[in-house]
Amino acid sequence: MDSLRKSRVVLLVVLLAPSIQAQGRRPPSYGQLDQDSGGYNYDKPMVQLELPTTPKAKETSTTETPAPYPPTTQAPDPPPTDTPSTDAPDPPPTDPPTTEALDPPPTEPPPPPPTVFPPRTSICVLMTAAGMMTSEISGGVFITQEIKGGPVVLSGTIQGLDPGLHAFHLHRDAAVGGDCAAAGPHFNPFNSTHGGPMDLKRHAGDFGNIEANELGVAFVSIVAPGLMLAVETGGSLGVIGRSLVIHEKPDDLGLGGDDESLTTGNTGARLACCVIKNLANATSP
Structure with missing residues (x-):
């Protein structure tokens, strides 16, 4: 209870x-x-139980002592060095220039001038035919062939002609000393009849006509096929040693209708001639 x-x-x-x-x-x-x-x-207080107390630890200051600064170490001063001098050294003494003229170094002779003509080049210096009572005819013609079998080019100037057309041919023989009669017939290695320079059937020496102006000057510019001529000495097609001849009249190019037309072209007298020579040794006509 x-x-x-x-x-x-x-x-x-x-x-x-x-x-x-x-x-x-x-x-x-x-x-x-x-x-x-x-x-x-309530008049009697409640018994208070005392709990065992732990002794308080001795209070310590929480303020930390700052660590001392590390000792400063000062680098030692570098040893003194010599300052390089900026003054340029005096140049070595030189001997005064001599006023005597020095001998020029030996020089070699200058090389020969370059050849202005191709290697296969010949020349023919014209002169009036002996015994012809006409004005003095002169001039020269170069005959050039770059390669064997290539076209043969004739170029030059002739003066002293009467104005108009004149037959111009390559003859078989050499007309030495202006003896144009000694030049023989047209050069005809293929034994053909006379014709014009553009005909298939013609002499190899048929160059047609050249034309002199009112001053009596004719300019030669002819291209002949290399299959019929060769700028060389000897051989069946060689032109060196043969003659060029200028005639009194025009060449009818084998169209005259007579035998003389098929042989000479009815060209008349021989006014001037020359012997074709190699350019290397062409020293006289």
């Missing part, structure tokens, strides 16, 4: 503790449970 009552009292105290604290009353923890009445006697 008593234990039941105590249980109720304890339950009541627990339930009423917040209300008692709110009313300013002392909580049960300030009284001691009365065994006789079953209530709390």
